[in-house]
Amino acid sequence: MPFIHVPKPWQLPERDVTPEAYFLNRRRFVKGLVGAGMIGSFVPLLGCQQQQASAEAALANTNQLNASSNPNFVEVDRPQTNELLAATYNNFYEFGGSKSIWQNAQALPTDNWQVEVTGLVNKPRLFTQDDLLSTFPLEERIYRFRCVEAWAMVVPWLGFPMRALVEAVEPTAQAKFVQFTSYYNPEVTKGPDFHLGGLPWPYTEGLRLDEMTNELAFFAVGIYGHTLPKQHGAPIRMVVPWKYGFKGAKSIVKIEFTNTQPSTYWNTISPNEYKFEANVEPDVPHPRWSQAKERLIGAGSKFSWEERPTLLYNGYGEYVAQLYDRPNQV
Numbered sequence: 001m002p003f004i005h006v007p008k009p010w011q012l013p014e015r016d017v018t019p020e021a022y023f024l025n026r027r028r029f030v031k032g033l034v035g036a037g038m039i040g041s042f043v044p045l046l047g048c049q050q051q052q053a054s055a056e057a058a059l060a061n062t063n064q065l066n067a068s069s070n071p072n073f074v075e076v077d078r079p080q081t082n083e084l085l086a087a088t089y090n091n092f093y094e095f096g097g098s099k100s101i102w103q104n105a106q107a108l109p110t111d112n113w114q115v116e117v118t119g120l121v122n123k124p125r126l127f128t129q130d131d132l133l134s135t136f137p138l139e140e141r142i143y144r145f146r147c148v149e150a151w152a153m154v155v156p157w158l159g160f161p162m163r164a165l166v167e168a169v170e171p172t173a174q175a176k177f178v179q180f181t182s183y184y185n186p187e188v189t190k191g192p193d194f195h196l197g198g199l200p201w202p203y204t205e206g207l208r209l210d211e212m213t214n215e216l217a218f219f220a221v222g223i224y225g226h227t228l229p230k231q232h233g234a235p236i237r238m239v240v241p242w243k244y245g246f247k248g249a250k251s252i253v254k255i256e257f258t259n260t261q262p263s264t265y266w267n268t269i270s271p272n273e274y275k276f277e278a279n280v281e282p283d284v285p286h287p288r289w290s291q292a293k294e295r296l297i298g299a300g301s302k303f304s305w306e307e308r309p310t311l312l313y314n315g316y317g318e319y320v321a322q323l324y325d326r327p328n329q330v
């Protein structure tokens, strides 16, 4: 377990210590990322809160979005996460390896955004940012969100079901999988390995086609009543709430329908730790930590976030259990 700080019971929990990355030189940090996945990059929440004023400024650059609430997804079994907290505690490795990348992420150039939909489809299309906001009816869905690092939130997303886009482009009979590619430009996205190389940029993710057409699978173009702030993956990102958060690629520029399973970022880095399927399964530990429990960010006290048992499929089994062959479908 290289470069991972294992706290003794009397030490502060990892979320309250200075991120280990800051103690490592860059080369070791890249190796650490590869060996340690994402767990070694926590930033003290307190620091984030001190920057609240500028975070509010970052949120102010978004536009209000109107969307009707989907009655199937109006509440969950836990409170909604504070908006500023969600907007200042992010994973977006293109912009750095800590949780406080929201300022760096403001460099993301979202003007004239285009999403290319290509591959095994009858009607390939190029969506502009306006198209993304106007082609499909927008709705709001409040979803649980579970990161593989064992923290969790509840977020009100605005967007449209992935299924609507699938129907619009008409996949051919050969299409079985879909690859999603995030924006990448090393001049802008100066993440951990900008100078060293070695990580499989651009960030990619993938789904089976039957997962993408599941009722839950969602493209978010907004959050908390407005367009997405850049740190959350403006202008469009994936939301697949029964899977770990890393499956939700941000700032998508390309969607490609394929007949073989596409390569994906974390699975390429460490296939044993980050599976392609990556469903939330409390009884399947990550090789280096348990997934039985999760911490609700912002809930409880600042120094001890509330813990809850992890729910199979993050609590969405009624929608997705039939997609998978699991011995114990609780």
Ligand code: MTE
Residues within 6 Å of the ligand: 038, 086, 089, 090, 091, 092, 093, 094, 147, 148, 182, 183, 203, 231, 232, 233, 245, 246, 247, 248, 249, 250, 251
């Ligand atoms: N998408 C891109 N392009 N780059 C990333 O580093 N991180 C993933 C996912 N999508 C990531 C990404 C991970 S690990 C998580 S937990 C979620 O984004 C975090 O989303 P949030 O910051 O909006 O909460």
